Amino acid sequence: MTPQVRKPTAARMALRTAVILLLFVVVFTSLLAGAYLWTRPAVEAAAAEEKMKSISEVLPGELFDNDLLKSSLRIAPDPALGLEDESLAYQARRGGQVTGLVFEAVAPDGYSGRIRLLIGVGVDGSLLGVRVTQHKETPGLGDYIDPRKDRNRERPWIRQFDGLSLASVPEREWRVRKDGGRFDSLAGATVSPRAVIRAVHKALRYVEDNRQRLFAANSGEDG
Amino acid sequence: MISREEFAQIRNNGVWSQNTSLVQILGLCPLLAVTTNLVNGVMLSLATILVMAVSNVAVASLRNLIPHEIRIPVFILIVAALVTVVDLVLNAQLHQLYLVLGIFIPLIVTNCIVLARVEAFANRNPPLQSLFDGVFMGVGMLWTLALLGGLRELIGAGTLFSGIDMVLPGVQPLQLLPADYPGFLLAILPPGAFILLGCLIAWKNWIEARMAARARRPGHRQTATPAVADGR
Numbered sequence: 093m094t095p096q097v098r099k100p101t102a103a104r105m106a107l108r109t110a111v112i113l114l115l116f117v118v119v120f121t122s123l124l125a126g127a128y129l130w131t132r133p134a135v136e137a138a139a140a141e142e143k144m145k146s147i148s149e150v151l152p153g154e155l156f157d158n159d160l161l162k163s164s165l166r167i168a169p170d171p172a173l174g175l176e177d178e179s180l181a182y183q184a185r186r187g188g189q190v191t192g193l194v195f196e197a198v199a200p201d202g203y204s205g206r207i208r209l210l211i212g213v214g215v216d217g218s219l220l221g222v223r224v225t226q227h228k229e230t231p232g233l234g235d236y237i238d239p240r241k242d243r244n245r246e247r248p249w250i251r252q253f254d255g256l257s258l259a260s261v262p263e264r265e266w267r268v269r270k271d272g273g274r275f276d277s278l279a280g281a282t283v284s285p286r287a288v289i290r291a292v293h294k295a296l297r298y299v300e301d302n303r304q305r306l307f308a309a310n311s312g313e314d315g
Numbered sequence: 316m317i318s319r320e321e322f323a324q325i326r327n328n329g330v331w332s333q334n335t336s337l338v339q340i341l342g343l344c345p346l347l348a349v350t351t352n353l354v355n356g357v358m359l360s361l362a363t364i365l366v367m368a369v370s371n372v373a374v375a376s377l378r379n380l381i382p383h384e385i386r387i388p389v390f391i392l393i394v395a396a397l398v399t400v401v402d403l404v405l406n407a408q409l410h411q412l413y414l415v416l417g418i419f420i421p422l423i424v425t426n427c428i429v430l431a432r433v434e435a436f437a438n439r440n441p442p443l444q445s446l447f448d449g450v451f452m453g454v455g456m457l458w459t460l461a462l463l464g465g466l467r468e469l470i471g472a473g474t475l476f477s478g479i480d481m482v483l484p485g486v487q488p489l490q491l492l493p494a495d496y497p498g499f500l501l502a503i504l505p506p507g508a509f510i511l512l513g514c515l516i517a518w519k520n521w522i523e524a525r526m527a528a529r530a531r532r533p534g535h536r537q538t539a540t541p542a543v544a545d546g547r
C-alpha cells in the first residue's frame with residue numbers, strides 16, 4: 093500500500109489549473125507582444141514600400157518629385173467613390189506645382205463583392221492609370237481586371253483606361269462594347285469589367301466636382 | 316532519439332495511410348478555396364508544413380506541463396500565438412517570401428489539421444518525432460493539393476503553373492490545352508473541387524483495395540504487417 097495521498101479538493105484542482113492556464117496566457121501573450129514590437133519597424137517600412145510600388149503603377153515617375161506618402165489629404169466617405177470610411181488621397185507635385193492625384197475607390201457591384209481600385213488622375217482630368225488592389229472575382233474568369241492575372245500580358249485589360257477623361261469619352265461610352273460602350277471585355281465575364289468601368293467613371297466625376305479642393309496647392313501638408 | 320522503423324511509420328502515415336486530405340478529410344475549407352491552381356495548392360501546403368512543424372515541436376516540448384483538463388485551450392493559445400509570430404517574422408525578415416505565402420498563413424490558423432496533429436500526436440510524443448509528424452503530414456497535404464490544384468487548373472483553364480511568376484520571376488506558366496480552350500468553370504468553383512476530391516479519394520481506396528487483394532491471393536506469401544497504429 094502506498095502511503096495515503098490526500099486527494100485534492102475540487103476547488104484546489106480548479107485553482108491549480110486556472111493558475112497554469114494564466115501562466116500560459118502570460119507567457120504567450122508576452123511572446124506575441126515581443127514579436128510585434130520587434131518586427132514593427134520592418135513591417136511598416138515594407139507596407140510603405142508596397143504602397144509606393146502600387147502608387148507608382150498609376151502615376152508616371154516623371155510627374156512628381158515630392159514624398160507622396162507625406163503629401164496626403166483626407167477624403168470624407170463619399171458614395172461617388174464607394175468608400176465607407178475616410179481615406180487618403182496623395183498629391184503628386186513637381187517643382188511645387190500639383191500635377192496629379194492618386195486615390196482609392198471601390199466598385200461595390202463586382203461578381204463576388206467589392207473591388208478596390210487605385211486611380212491616378214492628372215491635373216487635366218485624364219486618367220494616368222487604374223489598378224485593382226483587392227478583389228474576389230472568379231479566378232480564371234473575371235480576375236483579368238487585375239493585370240497580374242490577365243493572360244494578355246502585352247496589353248492588359250485595365251490599361252484601356254490610360255489617358256481617357258470625361259472630356260474625351262462621352263457619357264454613354266463608359267460601358268463595355270456589349271452594352272454599346274467603348275470598352276472591350278471577355279465573353280462570358282462582363283460583370284467584373286462593368287463594375288470597374290462604372291466605378292472609374294464615377295470617380296472621375298467626383299474629381300471633376302471637387303477639383304478646387306483636390307488640386308489646391310496647399311491642401312496637402314508637406315512633411 | 317528516433318529509430319528507423321519509427322521514422323518510416325511516421326513518414327508513411329503522413330504521406331499516404333493517414334493523408335490529411337484523403338483519409339482524415341481535415342482542413343477542407345482552405346483546401347477547396349485555394350486549390351484553384353497548382354501553385355496556390357503548393358504554397359498553402361508549404362505554409363502549413365512550416366506552421367505544423369513549429370507548433371508540433373512547441374507542444375511536444377511543453378506537453379508535460381499542460382494539465383489534461385485544459386489542454387485544448389492551451390493548444391489553441393500556443394498555435395495561434397506561434398502562427399502570428401511566424402506571420403510577423405516572415406513579414407519583417409523575409410518579405411519576398413511573405414508576399415507569396417502571406418495570404419495563406421491566416422487561413423492556416425483556422426485549419427483544424429494543425430490542432431488535430433497537436434492533440435493526436437505531439438501531445439503524446441517527444442519533440443523530434445512530433446517535428447517529423449508535422450512535416451510529413453504537411454508533405455502528404457502537399458502532393459494531394461498539388462494534384463488537386465493541377466487537375467482543377469488544367470480542366471478549368473487549360474494551363475499549369477499559372478501564378479508561378481509571383482514565386483519565381485521570369486518563369487512562364489504552361490498553356491497545355493489550345494489557347495482558345497473555353498475553360499470549364501465547374502472545375503474552378505468549389506463544387507468542382509468537391510467532385511475532384513471525391514475522385515481522388517476513390518482512386519486511393521481503389522489502389523489500397525487492389526493491394527489488399529494481391530496480398531490475399533493464394534501463393535503470395537503474406538507478410539504480416541500489423542495495422543498501422545494511429546495516434547487518434
